[in-house]
Amino acid sequence: SAVISQKPSRDICQRGTSLTIQCQVDSQVTMMFWYRQQPGQSLTLIATANQGSEATYESGFVIDKFPISRPNLTFSTLTVSNMSPEDSSIYLCSVVKGFMNTEAFFGQGTRLTVV
């Protein structure tokens, strides 16, 4: 199993500012992912956080808006830059241990409100 600590759990931010969300895992993991869940919608994959290299972004998401760091196998950050009210969402960190067809583990999420 994996225990994930995601911080902050919630925040209210002014538009135009940036927020960095941290994801700390209690053990080394192969893959780390960042998801967004907008109100009333399902989870959408933002990017795969790659250890020691640039993150791999899904269509519709760009590094300038969502810079991601992964300095080691247990930690990653997601920054939501130049925020607007449309960025108000729950952001979730997820990890996978091992390779294909293994269980995913999720952080408790960060509820972001942009005003």
Place this chain on the structure above:
Amino acid sequence: SQELEQSPQSLIVQEGKNLTINCTSSKTLYGLYWYKQKYGEGLIFLMMLQKGGEEKSHEKITAKLDEKKQQSSLHITASQPSHAGIYLCGADGAFNKFYFGSGTKLNVKP
């Protein structure tokens, strides 16, 4: 990318009734996951199915994967208010990425 269609989108049932949620994939599923999410919280892993025809149960929840591995169902027997939440199916994509269905919002009336 993996396309997952989930139905129904929302469901309101009387306590004690049975219900079924479906998840259909546009591609063969090699790993199908069911999660539950309570409002404002992280996801809770329920079950994983891999083999065609596989069926797993946990307490009053049963999940099945069809023989062709393109459709899964989640069945709740004798629903309780504690079953309320959003149920998500998810599937493995390339490079261990996960893709999710649109979710089913379940309310259980006492």
